[in-house]
Amino acid sequence: MNKKRFFLSAPHMSGKEAKYFNEVLKSNYIAPVGEYLDKFENSIKNYTGTKHALGVINGTSAIHLALLVLGIKRDDDVLASTFTFIGSINAVIYQGANPVFIDSDKESWNLSPILLEEYLKSCKKKPKALIVTHLFGMSADIVKIAKICKNYKIYLIEDAAESLGATFNDKHTGTFGDFGIYSFNGNKILTTGGGGMLVSSDEKWIQKAKFYSTQSKEDHLHYEHHEIGYNYRLSNPIASIGVAQMEVIKQRVDKKREIFKWYKEFLDEIEEIRFMPELNNSRGNRWLTTLVFDKTDFKKIIKVLNNANVESRPLWKPMHMQPVFKDTLRLVDGTSEELFNKGLCLASSTIMTKDNIKMICDVIKTNL
Ligand SMILES: Cc1ncc(COP(=O)(O)O)c(C=O)c1O
Structure with missing residues (x-):
């Protein structure tokens, strides 16, 4: 019998991780931000074609930030793919909002645009947003889904945690919606041990997400806070692993x-x-x-x-x-x-x- 165990999706280093990580150690730049965090965000921008990217500690926090920026709050309804991992949904609950689950279709195994529209046509309370998952790295019927969201004026968040590199009409999953998120959890196609990225074409939204991800610190010399924030920013050493992973x-x-x-x-x-x-x-x-x-x-x-x-x-x-x-x-x-x-x-x-x-x-x- 084969002694070696074959895992679902084991981490696979490119060979450059130690070099970049050591550069961070040598520079003593173990601070949360730094050169490698910029490089990691830029590599995601260049690869996916998104305009703006924010490195965060995991995919779940990226979804949470998207909901915060879009103003999703207590008692709001948020539609979501039912066929997904709970990391897609937890942040909806953190916000005190109500998820509404929509089933998949047989053609994609991902969220059914037909059921989505059926729900939106008949619902009494209009949902604020949809979180659609591109499950197992396969694109949902995202052009149709984005069109429905536009018609019904609901925000679209793409959970592309598993689908970095997947495209529809040659456009990357994660870049169709108001926000997209990627995960660099240990089992993903690329990994930093744990990490995530929030992407959007809206610079102001990404700036606001950055603000929430760094304890909502106002722009003052002293520590001034007008809103509650979170400690979600990715660190420079972890980002250095991401830079090496993005090369492959x-x-x-x-x-x-x-x-x-x-x-x-x-x-x-x-x-x-x-x-x-x-x-x-x-x-x-x-x-x-x-x-x-x-x-x-x-x-x-x-x-x-x-x-x-x-x-x-x-x-x-x-x-x-x-x-x-x-x-x-x-x-x-x-x-x-x-x-x-x-x-x-x-x-x-x-x-x-x-x-x-x-x-x-x-x-x-x-x-x-
Ligand atoms: C579909 C999906 N959504 C969200 C997440 C959450 O990502 P993270 O583990 O980086 O918080 C994951 C993976 O873990 C996932 O597979």
């Missing part, structure tokens, strides 16, 4: 897509398997290769893969199925629930080889 983002996206291609090649003949689709005109980063089994119990596959030292996990459990949100408003049609009941994330670390993927597929095939 193109290779990482290509490799994730190649891993998906290998899985598809080895499992294509199996009728009961459906992979997460990629919408026309979009290019996902395939952060995790995900699939559903129409006949076999996926829990059995998790078990046999685990015995072969391979990590796999169920798909995210939809938010409307979470006990903590049992009383939360929702418009759902069973799509994400079915995906959750049948689906799996496969090991998709960028250090993996075609032989590793073949071994995993052989284990799956012999257990169907």
Whole structure:
């Protein structure tokens, strides 16, 4: 049996991290801000085409800052993808606002523009914003979704925590909405151990987010505060890791897509398997290769893969199925629930080889 364990998405260093980190140590610039934080923000701007970027301690805080700047407050309604990780939603609760969960469609597995519009047409209380997630690195139907938000005059926040590098019509996910966020958590396509980025084309909004992220300190010599703030700013040493990681983002996206291609090649003949689709005109980063089994119990596959030292996990459990949100408003049609009941994330670390993927597929095939 293979002794090495294959993880879902292990960190993958570019080789420059130690050099840049050491430069920060040598400069003694361990302060929150510094040259590498600017460089990291600039690299995100250059790569995604966003106009403004703010480095923060994680993706969750980036969403929180977006809500704060947009004035989302107690009792406001905020629409959100139900098929997501709870990090998309927690900040809505921090603000005392009410999430309203919208289901996915079969074409993208991401938020359904049809259900979104259905909700907006019929709701009695107008929501203030939508948080749409590009799940598992695959773009939602974002052009349609952005148009609906514009028509109904609601703010759009893109949770692109998992989808750095994914595009729709050659435009990066995270850059369609009023705000976008990326995560550099340990399992993401790039990682700084923990970190996040808030992006927007509106300079004033990013300036305001920066203000909130640094304890809402007014521009005075002394410490003067007129509003409550947060300690959310990313630090210069952590940003230096991000700069090194951004140098290999193109290779990482290509490799994730190649891993998906290998899985598809080895499992294509199996009728009961459906992979997460990629919408026309979009290019996902395939952060995790995900699939559903129409006949076999996926829990059995998790078990046999685990015995072969391979990590796999169920798909995210939809938010409307979470006990903590049992009383939360929702418009759902069973799509994400079915995906959750049948689906799996496969090991998709960028250090993996075609032989590793073949071994995993052989284990799956012999257990169907
Ligand atoms: C879809 C999604 N949203 C939000 C987050 C929160 O990001 P972070 O862990 O950096 O706070 C994550 C990842 O962890 C995520 O996968």
